[in-house]
Amino acid sequence: MIKEKLKLIKSGKLSAVDNVKGFIDKIKRENKKMNIVLHVNGDAVEQARVVDEKIKKGKTGKLAGLGFLVKSNINVEGLIANCGSRTLENYKSTYDATVIKKLLSEDAVVLGMANMDEFACGASGENSAFGVCVNPAAKSRVPGGSSSGAASGVAAGFCDFALGSDTGGSIRNPASHCGVVGMKPSYGMVSRYGLVDMAMSFDQIGPLAEDVAGCEVVFDVIKGKDDNDAVSRDFVEASSSKDLKKMKIGVLNMSADPRIWELVTNRIKEVKGDKWKVTSFNLGHVDLGIQTYYPIVYVEFFSGTRKFDGRKYGLNIDEVGGKEVLRRIIGGGEISKAEFAGKYYRRALKAKKIIADEFEKAFEKFDFIILPTVPKLPHKVGKRLSLDDEYDYDALTVLANLAEVPAISVPVGFVNDKGEEVPVGLQILGARGSDEGLLGVAKVFEGEE
Numbered sequence: 001m002i003k004e005k006l007k008l009i010k011s012g013k014l015s016a017v018d019n020v021k022g023f024i025d026k027i028k029r030e031n032k033k034m035n036i037v038l039h040v041n042g043d044a045v046e047q048a049r050v051v052d053e054k055i056k057k058g059k060t061g062k063l064a065g066l067g068f069l070v071k072s073n074i075n076v077e078g079l080i081a082n083c084g085s086r087t088l089e090n091y092k093s094t095y096d097a098t099v100i101k102k103l104l105s106e107d108a109v110v111l112g113m114a115n116m117d118e119f120a121c122g123a124s125g126e127n128s129a130f131g132v133c134v135n136p137a138a139k140s141r142v143p144g145g146s147s148s149g150a151a152s153g154v155a156a157g158f159c160d161f162a163l164g165s166d167t168g169g170s171i172r173n174p175a176s177h178c179g180v181v182g183m184k185p186s187y188g189m190v191s192r193y194g195l196v197d198m199a200m201s202f203d204q205i206g207p208l209a210e211d212v213a214g215c216e217v218v219f220d221v222i223k224g225k226d227d228n229d230a231v232s233r234d235f236v237e238a239s240s241s242k243d244l245k246k247m248k249i250g251v252l253n254m255s256a257d258p259r260i261w262e263l264v265t266n267r268i269k270e271v272k273g274d275k276w277k278v279t280s281f282n283l284g285h286v287d288l289g290i291q292t293y294y295p296i297v298y299v300e301f302f303s304g305t306r307k308f309d310g311r312k313y314g315l316n317i318d319e320v321g322g323k324e325v326l327r328r329i330i331g332g333g334e335i336s337k338a339e340f341a342g343k344y345y346r347r348a349l350k351a352k353k354i355i356a357d358e359f360e361k362a363f364e365k366f367d368f369i370i371l372p373t374v375p376k377l378p379h380k381v382g383k384r385l386s387l388d389d390e391y392d393y394d395a396l397t398v399l400a401n402l403a404e405v406p407a408i409s410v411p412v413g414f415v416n417d418k419g420e421e422v423p424v425g426l427q428i429l430g431a432r433g434s435d436e437g438l439l440g441v442a443k444v445f446e447g448e449e
């Protein structure tokens with residue numbers, strides 16, 4: 001756990017070098033079989049040595065000596081940000097993303113770059129051009145995606161925390177499948193500068209860790225307005241002052257595996273305080289989440305990938321991209337062409353606004369909204385799915401991206417499925433800007449697993 005680890009490092013009981021070297025050695029020993037880390041930072045131990053020097057001089061950063069993994073679509077100077085794609089296979093970053101700058105300035109150390117679905121398109125981890133990674137919590141199952149390596153890396157004990165990106169669930173989905181905590185901040189809360197776009201009106205960077213407190217210390221460092229990202233801003237915290245003993249909780253009725261719902265409702269009962277008001281409710285258009293999300297993603301992804309034509313960066317994506325990436329490029333191109341009729345993209349933007357307004361109204365009634373993170377258990381690696389079945393994984397996570405609100409997934413237990421214990425996550429949504437309050441309430445919901 002990060003907080004305890006920080007105490008050990010700050011008190012001198014554990015050196016940054018020993019912490020970082022411990023992770024690097026473990027990665028070197030175990031990663032061949034797990035395929036979680038695509039590139040190890042060869043300078044990590046040396047960087048930890050510098051941190052130890054600073055600690056000796058009494059200049060200790062907030063995250064001094066912690067080791068972290070970075071999803072391969074976030075730029076770290078000198079490391080390969082291949083986005084899980086052959087297109088950028090050898091692309092070495094020339095600069096640090098804002099989030100990386102902030103973490104390094106608090107003396108955290110990058111351990112390496114984590115596996116992911118190609119260009120963050122996917123919900124299983126199987127769309128990586130470098131092969132799927134192992135889900136350490138349920139070995140026959142997919143780890144989830146697209147931040148597959150970030151979640152698996154935390155679950156495998158390869159790092160203190162990891163950074164992922166979430167466009168429609170890519171932090172929360174693998175967190176749920178791997179039994180760890182993953183948080184998507186409010187849109188605009190964390191700078192996207194240095195993140196390779198998937199769909200820019202949804203993308204957010206966020207932390208994954210073993211517990212909520214771990215996500216909290218990282219979030220605290222990476223949040224905030226950045227002049228390099230025009231949509232980033234400082235939010236006035238809406239609900240950090242919420243009295244956790246007296247809360248109005250809405251449980252959003254959505255369809256999901258009954259075994260998952262059972263874990264979620266049981267946890268609510270377990271933690272419910274005397275003065276909590278828990279109400280189950282419906283929202284009008286949330287069933288259209290997937291149909292609203294994908295047309296927007298296709299168009300923005302199509303537009304964002306035009307720079308990968310092989311002239312400036314890597315290879316031509318249209319020639320070497322995987323199946324899902326090409327589907328979105330071709331689909332996005334077609335939708336853009338048909339756009340003079342305002343049929344798809346503009347319609348989807350209208351639907352997005354309707355859904356966002358519905359959530360805004362719901363947050364006038366409730367402090368927080370709860371639902372499962374993912375509607376079904378992760379499938380076995382290699383199982384063929386229809387496109388509908390693939391996209392269905394996102395039905396409960398895209399809502400927070402459409403509404404631009406913060407959301408977090410915390411482990412809620414396991415379902416025994418065909419003889420295997422499979423982790424399940426509970427999802428909590430807060431009003432836009434209430435990220436700190438959300439972390440507070442998430443601590444109440446996290447169990448002992």
Ligand code: GLN
Pocket residue numbers: 120121122123145146165166167168169170171198297394
């Ligand atoms: N699974 C969703 C998609 O493929 C979400 C991906 C993400 O959040 N990056 O679009």
